[in-house]
Amino acid sequence: MTVDVPRVSARVRILLWLLVVMAVALGGVAVTVRAILQRDVDERISQLLTQETGEFANFVAQGVDPETGSRFGDPDRLLRVYLQRQYADPDEELLGLTRPGTGEPDVIRQRRDIPADIALWKDGAALTGIFASERAFGTLHRSQGELRWAKVALRPVRDGPPGAFVVAFHADRERAVADQTFWTLLGLSGVALLMTTGIGWAVAGRILAPVRVVRMTAAELTEQDLTRRIPVEGRDDIAALAETFNAMLDRLERAFAAQRVFVDDAGHELRTPITIVRGHLELMGDDPADREETVRLVTDELDRMSRIVEDLLLLAGAERPDFVRPEPVQLAELTADVFVKVRTLGERDWQLDGVADREVRLDEQRITQAMVQLAQNAVQHTVPGRRIRIGSRALGERIELYVADSGPGIPPQDAAVIFERFRRGTARRGARTSGAGLGLAIVKAIAEGHHGRVELRPTDGGGATFVLMLETDP
Structure with a gap:
């Protein structure tokens, strides 16, 4: 049992392929832009963390206590003085950590408007992990969002407590900007696809209009009427197709005309000997001499018919490529x-x-x-x-x-x-x-x-x- 598969027009296929290619291209652009923006966010955060820790390390090496005019002897005093002089970015936290005994470290922080639900200084477990970590840089994936941090450890002075300077950066808002740009590009791509659908449908219809004319002309052609021709407009491939189709119709019209003449003439030429043969056979009597003469005339006409048929077969073979063998x-x-x-x-x-x-x-x-x-x-x-x-x-x-x-x-x-x-x-x-x-x-x-x-x-x-x-x- 055969199933009829619905026929999809060339116009629809062209439009579908155009939309697929554009969707892939626009989607690829949006994904690439998002990846570039996310990479820029990572690089900017890394540069910021490196810069902040570098500035603090220079302060540790060269800074002096403004009250005593001498080098800092207490990590707590060093951290407080340094943090008073810094201006952090909106998503950045600068913290000083000291540990006088056991348990969670004491926190020295700036007065900032960081939301309490995401602030690092309120996350004691995270601070403990960062303070105890041997690494200078790290990333925390918390339920409150991603946090990038960098740390500069301070050695204790005499019998004082150890300390650390911590830079924390909340990356979610920066990444949200990249994601917003990505979704904006996707939305614009959707609008572009809708516009492309309308424009592509109109353009494909205009381009394929001569092809539809060719199809309709071919459907209306019959052996009795080969006079229809396709109007040729422009100098593009479609115009060349129309010219080629018209030239084919010219050849077909000449071939059919020649065939009709050939059939008519062949019928006329073969009808004459057939009529002669039939007439003589119908009039043939019982006289032996008459019968002999009739057989001779009939044989002569049959021989002539045979030569006509042989010549026709020879002319038919003239169309074959091996008609001559040089x-x-x-x-x-x-x-x-x-x-x-x-x-x-x-x-x-x-x-x-x-x-x-x-x-x-x-x-x-x-x-x-x-x-x-x-x-x-x-x-x-x-x-x-x-x-x-x-x-x-x-x-x-x-x-x-x-x-x-x-x-x-x-x-x-x-x-x-x-x-x-x-x-x-x-x-x-x-x-x-x-x-x-x-x-x-x-x-x-x-x-x-x-x-x-x-x-x-x-x-x-x-x-x-x-x-x-x-x-x-x-």
Whole structure:
């Protein structure tokens, strides 16, 4: 059981691919920007912690007590004096820690408006861990948010308590700015996608409009009506498609017209012998002589039908790529062989007019077939004793093989039609011939199979000259 899959139009597919690509691109930009902002936050916090601890270390090494004018001897006094002189950032805490005994350290802090629910100085367990840590930098992930810290330990003086200077930075607000920028970019990306959907739908429809015209035109075409054409506008790929489609329609129209003419003419040519055969068979009596004559006439008409069919099959095969099979041939030998063969076609004044001495690539059998057909045509339209010349010549990269007769010639109005199938010149219809008008069409097909042509020229002194003009490499 087959399931019909819904067909998705090219317009929808183009729009979907455009949206997917843009969504990936905009999402990638938003994620990249967020990562860059978060990295900048980390770097700024790290620089701030390093700067604060460095300034405190310099104060420890060089600072003096403003009351005594000498170096600090008490970590508690050193921390209080230093913290009084500092101005912390809004998310920064500067703390001094001392431990006179056991338990949580004493806290020396600035008077700041840090919210109590996130302030480090109120988190005794965190302060104890930082004071006891051997590291100078660290990060705490608390329920209140992320906290970055740095510490400078103070050695006890004489028997005094140990101390430490701690810088703590609450990073959540800084990171929230980066996250807000990220969500803003995502929102703008969504708006951009919506705008792209509308614009892309309109643009894709405009671009694909000629394609829809091509489809509708193709759907309306029939064998009886191939006259419709697509209007060509612009110079883009769609216009080129329309031009190509119109050229295809031109070829189809010519092919169908030629096919109809061919079928009509073939039917006419085959209908005549069939009518003759049927008529004689219907009128055939019991007299042996009459029966013998009827059989002879019927056989003759059947032979003519057989030749017509063979010629039709030959012309049908002319469309195949292997219709001619070129091979190296000596043109002089080919011309002489043709001359010897055609001399038996009738009692005429046969003359070998000229011979080109050159090796060329062509199908010897097909060329011989064409030349014999031209010679037979010349015999049919000349009387015994008249001259018929056979020859070949080389003109640069082109060669010519010709048959020239001394008959009545061909009127100009017939020259344009004699190479068509089932067509005969008006001056020749009364000639004694059993042909169906396919001989010169076969000659033309053989010439075109060699990428050449057949040409009709007048003969000096009267008559017709048929020339095979072939472009071939020497």
